[in-house]
Amino acid sequence: MMNHGGLGDDAPVYVISVAAELSGLHPQTLRQYDRLGLVSPGRATGRGRRYSARDVQLLREVQRLSQEEGINLAGIKRILELQREVDELREAVFHLRNELEAARSAVARRGASAQGPAAPGGELMPVRRTRVTLFGAAAHPERPDERRENPRQDPRRD
Numbered sequence: 001m002m003n004h005g006g007l008g009d010d011a012p013v014y015v016i017s018v019a020a021e022l023s024g025l026h027p028q029t030l031r032q033y034d035r036l037g038l039v040s041p042g043r044a045t046g047r048g049r050r051y052s053a054r055d056v057q058l059l060r061e062v063q064r065l066s067q068e069e070g071i072n073l074a075g076i077k078r079i080l081e082l083q084r085e086v087d088e089l090r091e092a093v094f095h096l097r098n099e100l101e102a103a104r105s106a107v108a109r110r111g112a113s114a115q116g117p118a119a120p121g122g123e124l125m126p127v128r129r130t131r132v133t134l135f136g137a138a139a140h141p142e143r144p145d146e147r148r149e150n151p152r153q154d155p156r157r158d
Contacts, residue, residue, distance in 0.1 A: 008052075009052060009053040009054045009057075010052045010053075010054050011052055011053075012041060012042030012043075012044075012050030012051060012052050012055075013050060013051075013052065013053075014050065014051040014052070014055075014056065015048065015049070015050065015051075016030055016031070016041075016048070016049045016051070018051075019041070019049075019051035019055065019056055019059065022056045023056050023059035023060050023063065024060070024063065025059055025063060030049070030051075030059065031049075033059065033062060033073075034049065036073055036077060037077060038058075038062055038073065038076060038077055038080065039051075039055050039058050039059055039062065040055075041055050058080070062076055062080075065079065
């Protein structure tokens with residue numbers, strides 16, 4: 001990517017004539033690509049288009065897909081949309097992996113402090129505790145104060 005004077009690749013710095021020259025396209029072609037939504041340059045206060053280094057690279061890619069691959073503009077637009085979606089999904093996966101790793105580390109730290117059981121490799125495994133609540137456990141008809149749970153656990157039955 002081009003980097004000009006400390007500005008990022010997304011900084012809108014090029015007027016349409018310069019962007020056209022850098023991309024090897026006619027200014028009218030850049031206007032058409034803008035209307036079609038293939039490239040969306042920034043706007044100056046007077047509504048003039050300002051292209052970034054990333055926009056120029058994208059213009060070159062559109063030109064390559066059109067000229068070398070023979071893809072029409074509607075196809076190119078769909079390809080660019082899918083590429084943006086893939087980039088967004090990759091970023092989301094990256095963040096989710098970081099969150100998962102942080103959660104795993106937190107669980108491992110909690111497990112280590114609670115002295116949970118060790119896995120075969122020596123690392124601590126998290127202990128899962130489960131609470132069971134029985135709803136609608138009816139009492140025996142003969143003994144209204146007794147629940148129907150496990151009769152062996154009832155101290156009155158011994």
